[in-house]
Amino acid sequence: QVHLVESGGGLVQAGGSLRLSCAASGRTFSAYTMGWFRQSPGKEREFVGWITRTGGSTYYVDSVKGRFTISRDNAKNTVHLQMNSLRPEDTAVYYCEATGRLYGTATGSAYDYWGQGTQVTVSS
Numbered sequence: 247q248v249h250l251v252e253s254g255g256g257l258v259q260a261g262g263s264l265r266l267s268c269a270a271s272g273r274t275f276s277a278y279t280m281g282w283f284r285q286s287p288g289k290e291r292e293f294v295g296w297i298t299r300t301g302g303s304t305y306y307v308d309s310v311k312g313r314f315t316i317s318r319d320n321a322k323n324t325v326h327l328q329m330n331s332l333r334p335e336d337t338a339v340y341y342c343e344a345t346g347r348l349y350g351t352a353t354g355s356a357y358d359y360w361g362q363g364t365q366v367t368v369s370s
Contacts, residue, residue: 250270251268251269252361253269253364254364255339255365259368265326265328267327268361269323270344275320275323276300277346278346279347280344280350281297281350281357282325282341284339284340285339286339291354293307294306296349296350297350298348300320305350313331327340336366343357
C-alpha cells in the first residue's frame with residue numbers, strides 16, 4: 247500500500263507559477279513510476295505527465311510541454327510538479343498517482359494508488 251498526499255495548490259494569476267508536491271509513504275517509493283493527472287469540473291480526469299522510478303525519463307501531454315516539469319526525490323519520497331506560465335485552462339484538481347509499471351501511461355486505470363488531490367486555480 248502506498249499513501250499519497252498532494253500539496254502546494256492555490257490561486258495564481260495567469261502567467262504565474264506553482265510547485266505541487268506529492269509525499270508518499272508506505273512501500274518503497276522508488277519502486278513506483280509516478281504520474282500527475284488533473285480534473286476540472288464536469289470533465290474527465292486528464293493525464294498531465296509521468297516520471298520513471300529513477301527520474302531518468304519524463305513524458306508530458308502536449309498542452310503542458312515546455313511549461314510543466316516533473317521531478318522526484320527518492321530520498322525524501324516526494325515527487326514535484328513545477329508549473330510555469332500558468333493559464334486559466336490549467337485550473338483543476340491535480341492528483342499524483344503511482345504505478346508499478348516500468349514506464350508511465352496516460353491511462354488512469356493503470357495506476358494503483360492516487361492521492362486526494364490539490365486545487366489549482368488560475369485567474370485571468
